[in-house]
Amino acid sequence: MGVLMSAIGFGIVTASILAVSSVGFTLQFSVTNVFNLSFGSVMTGTGFIAYALNTSGVSIWASMAIGALCGGVISVALNWLIFGRFIRHGISRFGMVIVTIATGLICDNTIQAFVGPTFYAYNAQPGKAFNLAGMLLTGQELIIIVIAAVMMTATHVGLKSTRLGAAMRGLSVNASLARACGVPTRRVVAVAWFASGVMAGIGSVALFLDTSTFAATTGSQFLIMVIAAAVLGGVGSAEGAVVGALVVGLATEITAAYWNPELKDVVAFVVLILVLLVRPQGMFSQLSSERTAVG
Amino acid sequence: MRSTSAPSLVLDRVSAGYGGAAVIEDVSFSVRSGEVACVVGPNGAGKSTLLRAITRDAVLISGRILLAGEDISETAGNDLVRRGLAWVPQLDDVFPILTVRENLELGGYSLDRRRMRARVEEVVAIFPLLSRLLGRVAGQLSGGERKLLAIGRALMPGPSAVLLDEPTAGLSPEMTQLVLNTHVEELRQSGVAVLLVEQRALEAIAVSSEVHVMVDGRLRVSKQARLLTDGEELARLFLGE
Amino acid sequence: MSAATQLYLATVSVYICVNVIASWALDIQFGVTGVLNFSFVVFQAAGAYTAAILSLGPSSSSGGFQRYVGGWRLPFPVPIIGAMVVGAVLAGVVGLVSLRRLRSDYQAMVMLVVSVIATIVAESQTGLVNGVAGISLVANPMVSLIHATRQTQIWIFVLFCVFCMALVGVVMYATVYSPFGRVLRAVRENDRAIEALGRNANRHRMQAFVIGGALAGLSGALLVEFIGAWAPNGWFYPETFVFFTAVIVGGRGSLTGVAVGAALVGVGVQQAVEYLPITLNPSVIASLEWIITGILTLVFLWTRPQGLLPERRRRFPTPWRSDAPELAERSAATKGDERG
Numbered sequence: 058m059g060v061l062m063s064a065i066g067f068g069i070v071t072a073s074i075l076a077v078s079s080v081g082f083t084l085q086f087s088v089t090n091v092f093n094l095s096f097g098s099v100m101t102g103t104g105f106i107a108y109a110l111n112t113s114g115v116s117i118w119a120s121m122a123i124g125a126l127c128g129g130v131i132s133v134a135l136n137w138l139i140f141g142r143f144i145r146h147g148i149s150r151f152g153m154v155i156v157t158i159a160t161g162l163i164c165d166n167t168i169q170a171f172v173g174p175t176f177y178a179y180n181a182q183p184g185k186a187f188n189l190a191g192m193l194l195t196g197q198e199l200i201i202i203v204i205a206a207v208m209m210t211a212t213h214v215g216l217k218s219t220r221l222g223a224a225m226r227g228l229s230v231n232a233s234l235a236r237a238c239g240v241p242t243r244r245v246v247a248v249a250w251f252a253s254g255v256m257a258g259i260g261s262v263a264l265f266l267d268t269s270t271f272a273a274t275t276g277s278q279f280l281i282m283v284i285a286a287a288v289l290g291g292v293g294s295a296e297g298a299v300v301g302a303l304v305v306g307l308a309t310e311i312t313a314a315y316w317n318p319e320l321k322d323v324v325a326f327v328v329l330i331l332v333l334l335v336r337p338q339g340m341f342s343q344l345s346s347e348r349t350a351v352g
Numbered sequence: 353m354r355s356t357s358a359p360s361l362v363l364d365r366v367s368a369g370y371g372g373a374a375v376i377e378d379v380s381f382s383v384r385s386g387e388v389a390c391v392v393g394p395n396g397a398g399k400s401t402l403l404r405a406i407t408r409d410a411v412l413i414s415g416r417i418l419l420a421g422e423d424i425s426e427t428a429g430n431d432l433v434r435r436g437l438a439w440v441p442q443l444d445d446v447f448p449i450l451t452v453r454e455n456l457e458l459g460g461y462s463l464d465r466r467r468m469r470a471r472v473e474e475v476v477a478i479f480p481l482l483s484r485l486l487g488r489v490a491g492q493l494s495g496g497e498r499k500l501l502a503i504g505r506a507l508m509p510g511p512s513a514v515l516l517d518e519p520t521a522g523l524s525p526e527m528t529q530l531v532l533n534t535h536v537e538e539l540r541q542s543g544v545a546v547l548l549v550e551q552r553a554l555e556a557i558a559v560s561s562e563v564h565v566m567v568d569g570r571l572r573v574s575k576q577a578r579l580l581t582d583g584e585e586l587a588r589l590f591l592g593e
Numbered sequence: 594m595s596a597a598t599q600l601y602l603a604t605v606s607v608y609i610c611v612n613v614i615a616s617w618a619l620d621i622q623f624g625v626t627g628v629l630n631f632s633f634v635v636f637q638a639a640g641a642y643t644a645a646i647l648s649l650g651p652s653s654s655s656g657g658f659q660r661y662v663g664g665w666r667l668p669f670p671v672p673i674i675g676a677m678v679v680g681a682v683l684a685g686v687v688g689l690v691s692l693r694r695l696r697s698d699y700q701a702m703v704m705l706v707v708s709v710i711a712t713i714v715a716e717s718q719t720g721l722v723n724g725v726a727g728i729s730l731v732a733n734p735m736v737s738l739i740h741a742t743r744q745t746q747i748w749i750f751v752l753f754c755v756f757c758m759a760l761v762g763v764v765m766y767a768t769v770y771s772p773f774g775r776v777l778r779a780v781r782e783n784d785r786a787i788e789a790l791g792r793n794a795n796r797h798r799m800q801a802f803v804i805g806g807a808l809a810g811l812s813g814a815l816l817v818e819f820i821g822a823w824a825p826n827g828w829f830y831p832e833t834f835v836f837f838t839a840v841i842v843g844g845r846g847s848l849t850g851v852a853v854g855a856a857l858v859g860v861g862v863q864q865a866v867e868y869l870p871i872t873l874n875p876s877v878i879a880s881l882e883w884i885i886t887g888i889l890t891l892v893f894l895w896t897r898p899q900g901l902l903p904e905r906r907r908r909f910p911t912p913w914r915s916d917a918p919e920l921a922e923r924s925a926a927t928k929g930d931e932r933g
Contacts, residue, residue, distance in 0.1 A: 092702070143895070152894055154629060154701050155837060159894075162831060163887035166880035174876045220461065220468075227447045227458045234444060237407070239433030239462035239509060281709050284702055292699075319717035326706045330690060333703060 059191055064314035065307065066192030072306025073205030074263045078279070079286040079298040080212055081256025085132075087229040087293035088249035091140055092154050095161035097280030099135070099254055100261035101168055103128035104271060107262045108177055117181035117266065118200070125258030132254025133247055135160060141246075161277060169273035176270040179262075201263045208259065212252075212295055225249060229293060282309075282322065285329040304328065358421075360385040360545035361406075361437075361513040366415035368405030374413050375401040376569040383513065383545040383562070388536060390577075392553035393566035394590045399549045400442075402566070403517050406547075407432065407439050420512045433462050438511035442518045445502035448491030452482065452501055455490050459508030468508075475504045478542045479535060496527035500535050513545040520552055528552060532559045553586055565589045596744060603747045604819075605860060610754035611816045612859030613852045616839040617765050618808035623837065624845040624904075625769055626801035627781030629701035631833055632687060632708040633809060638715075638828040639683050640676035640810025641817035645728045647672035648818070652723075659723040659730075669734035673814045680810020681803045688802040692795055708830035716825045727824020731817050754815050761808060765848050768804070770905075777801050778846065831883070835859055838890045844900025853901055862886060 082096050107124030111117055143156050184196025194202075216222035224245050228235045236242050264279055265271040286305045290297025308328055309321035316324075359382035369375040376398040383389040391399050404410035406417055408429035416425045424435050447455050456475060460468040476483045482504050485493065490501060499519050506514050516536070520528040536559050540546050550556035557563050557577050565573040565586070573580075573589055580586065594602075615637055622628045642661075650666035652659060667675070691703040716725050735746040735753070768774055776797055779787050784794035817823045835858060843854020866882050873881070893900065 094705075139891070146895065148894065148898075151627070151629065152898070155841070156891060156894060158631075158834060159838075159887040159890040162834060162883050163891075166883040166887070170877045170880040170884070173874070220457065220465065223450060223454050223458050224461060226450060227454075230447055230449050231444050234441065234447065235458070236430055237433070237439060237441070238459050238505070239430070240458065241430065281706060285706065288699065288702060317717070319713070323710050323713050326710050329706060330703060333699070334690065334693070 060314050061311070062191030063193055064310045066189070066194050066198075067313075068303075068307035068310035069192070070194070070198045070201060070267060070306075071310055072303045073202045074260055074267055075282060075286045075306055076299045076302035077205050077208050077256050077263065078260030078283045079290070079302055080209065080295050081253040081260065082283050083287040083290070083292055083298045084212065084216075084225070084256075084295060085249045085253035086287070088225050089136075089140075089144075089246050090150065090229075091144070091157065092150075092292075093140075093253070094154065094157040094280070095135065095164060096253070096257055096283065097277035098161045098164035098168070099128055099132050099257040099276070100264070100279065101165060101271075101273060101276030102131055103254075103258035104261040104265045104276060105168060105172060105177075105273075107258070108179060108265075111179050111181070117179055117262070120179075121259060121262040124262055125255045128256075128258025128261070129251040129254035132250045132257065136247065136250040141243075161280075165273060165277055172273050174272065176272050177265075178270045179266060181266060197266060201266070204259060204263070208256065209295075209299055216295060221245065221248060282325060285325050289329050289332055358385070359383065359418075360420055361547060362416075362418040363402075363406075364416040364418065366402075366405055366417065367413040368401060368410045368415075369413060370401075370410055374569070375410070376405065376566075379415070379566075379571050381562070381564050381571065381574055383547050385512065385545050386540060386543050387562065388540050388546040388548055388560040389562040389564065390548040390550055390553075390556040390560040391564045391566055392550055392556055392586075393572075395551075397566045398569040399566055400517065401569075403439065403515050403547075403549055406437070406515060433509055433511070436510075436512040437515070438506040438509060438513070439515035440499075440502045440506045440517060440519060442521050446490040446493075446498055446505065448489070450490055451486070452488050452490055452493070453486045455501055455505050456482075456486075456508055459505035462509050471508055471510065475507050478507065478538055479504050481535075494527075495523050496530050499523065499527075499531050503531075503535055503539055507539065507542060507544070511544060513547065514539060515547045515549070517549050518551055519548070520550065520555070528555060532556065553590075554581075554583060557581065557586075599744055600747065603751050605864070606751045607754050607815070607819045608860045609856050610751075610758040611812045611819075612836075612839065612855040613758050614761050614808055614815070615812035616836050616843070616851045616855035616859065617761060617848060618805040618812065619833075619836045620840050620846065620848070620851045621765065621769065621777070621801050621808075622805035624840050624847075624851065625774060625781065626777045626798055628692065628798055628802060629704065630802070630805070631701050631704040631830065632711070633704075633805075633836055634828045634830065634832040635687075635708050635711045636680045636684055636806045636809035637813035637816075638711070638823065640680045640813030641823040642722045642728065642813075643676040643679040643810065644672040644814035645731045645817050645823060646722075647675045648734065649728070649731060659726065659728055660720050661722050661728055662720065669738055672734075673811065673818075676810040676814035677807040678810070680813070681807035684803045684806020684809075685799070687806075688799045692798050692802060705830060708833065712825050712829060722823075725825060727822060727827075728817075729822035729824075731821045731823070733821070734818055750819060754819070757811065757815060761811070762848065762852075769846075769848060781846075834890075835886060838886050840900075841890055841898075842893050842900060844902045844904060846904035847900060847902050850900050850902030850904070858886060858889065862889070 078100065082093065085093060103124040106127045107120040110120040110123055139160055140156065143153065148156065181197065186193050186195050187199065216226060224235065224240045228240065228242060228245055232242060261276055265275065268275065282305060286301035287298050289304055290299070290301030305325045309325050312324040313321040362382040364380055366379045367374045367377045379402060381389065391402060393399055401410050405412050412425060416423055418424065419436055422435065424432065424437065427435055447458065450458065453472065456472050457468055460471050463471060479500055481500055485497060485501070490498065493501060503516070503519070519531050523531060532555055536546060536548065548556055548560060557580060560577045563575050563577045563580050564571050567590065619630065619633050622630045646661055646663050647665050647667045649664060651664035652661045687707055691700055691707065715722050722728055733746060733750055735750045739746055739749055776787070776792065780794045780797045787794045839854040839858040840851050842858050843852065844850025862882055862885050866878055866885065
């Protein structure tokens, strides 16, 4: 019982980090339809920006906030410099996947060239541990969970009850009609990239705190989990991404506790592949089912 | 029922295509506020290209397009809504994952927030059938309800002209009657200029005041609708005799 | 020529042959048929491990130095043929899972996941292929086959690689430019149309996938028999991207182009960076290779998406270009189950 509860505790922490990241990934995907495989590089980049701030004396949470804003700016810049141009150049979705993976490799290796192959760690105290129904969580982990919950609520409210949110959802299903409505599509797309970069930033600092050490490749390694959670929930569905994050987070930590820590990621990926075999559009995707209905 | 108001939408010797040769040539006509004009013609006559030329989805090769007296020939597609032009595409005409109210609100995206809320009530007042649909998700509406929503959505920003691209495509005969006789009429009474492009020529002519018959990319005949109600004459025009 | 120069030239030659075979293998999957196989390097690795296991003998014979499953000492060229069979079978299994009616980017993602799973399993299950350390001491088959000096044996192996490349080239030309190849290209361009003609597009994708898997296995087998060792850090998932770049730079669907691309990207970039006149930290050199590879891809996709030597018989629009005008502003006007 003790093992299970502590595994669930770790699972919730992992799920929180995953949820923020995969909602960011999926939100940008649903609005722009770019399957962004450079998302992990934005995570790594912001993680290192936060590191630079943190080691020069800024508190870790302030570093996270500033890093997240930088992540938003980086994300918008990548779209402005590369992705948006390729899309207007007329590249197919097929080619776009390769563009984002190439961009990711360039960014990762540029970071690697500067920081080298060494591991880094933030200067932050995990805080005292709390025992919540058998789950041992540090103060740091509790803060991560709260931040994730706040971000998820904000995203939900933003999408469901603001004009911009409606515009994003509208854009995700019918871009040309959104334009016909006078929605400034370029601006809404930029907002989506910004939001995705901010969430990448928050996710990365939380992740690097959770793993305690990180290197230039940590973000891109984690990206596979982020995609797994997003696809599991149905790409394009923010609620789905949260559920996907919970499934992946709990499955991995319970595997680690009961079976073999090295295989925890494998279990998550096998779950993902099994779900895709049964439901190719993911668990909750509104987009795909709608589109098949429209034809 | 001929109105004497000034022309709202004017096409002046418009030629347009898709980068290569012109698909439509030398098309001129105008639509007055509070009037329905329809463009009919056989398949491939260039009716859709005509609409696309107005909405910037086709390339305007020569000629001018005026809206409420202003030249919109150079206006970018994104800005047409703000200049007072709205259109209803033939397919994918609503946001299926949004509710009816959200669809209407998105239609009024160019308005400020308060004006947008008030405008929803005005549009519902123009199309009373919408009032009981507001909470529904657009993807679950019937074909006729969906087209009604699309027309209401187009009216949201308070345009001076609305273009309808084959609004009855795929609808049952009863729904066709409802959309044309009731909803297009409601739209006309709201005071906008309506340009209707239709496959179902006779039904469209019945709700229009002006008819433009298009064949092979050119206007063959422009007439008052009440002078062209004879199916046989129409058939001869279509066949080019 | 000094022995060191000879070894250098032989190594470059083998790498070129291996990369050309591997890039052709990816080309029939991705270039010709349009499957975004982001797990490609896994099939090469499977071939390498198979060839190693089929030639090293039981792992107990190494005195506990390395552990792996099975282990036979089979005569040349059985390990190489075994590698091709395993590559093909593995491609069949992965194809069954991922080549369903998924959007092309979902497919790519599933393949990526397969690649990551494969490395994690290979690293953590040390009894499988000796974990992170990998398998080593694989002998060049010419050593036991031919009584000659070490250098002659190496050059005979180089000749064998060239022979394999030529053979694969002949088979590829016969396949890709045959009616079967035309069907594969049609699957790439418009799978709906193919299905309307009563053909099963997925079955054709599967065929291309299995052929590519076998050839990837061959490339891995040749490489491991030459360099003697194979470990997970040589086939992390980004490695697949090198072959994608080779195909894109050379000319997707064009066999001659892809061969040129494979030599330029797979070997040329590396050599160029190693001979830079400045001294760099080794890890910076590796990063620089990746950065150059990534930039090459972007530059080619932007300026010359058809590659250096474009595919012949271009009855179709450029595969990188989408034809719907509304996609120019945002790629998303058409979502759903169609392939991009």
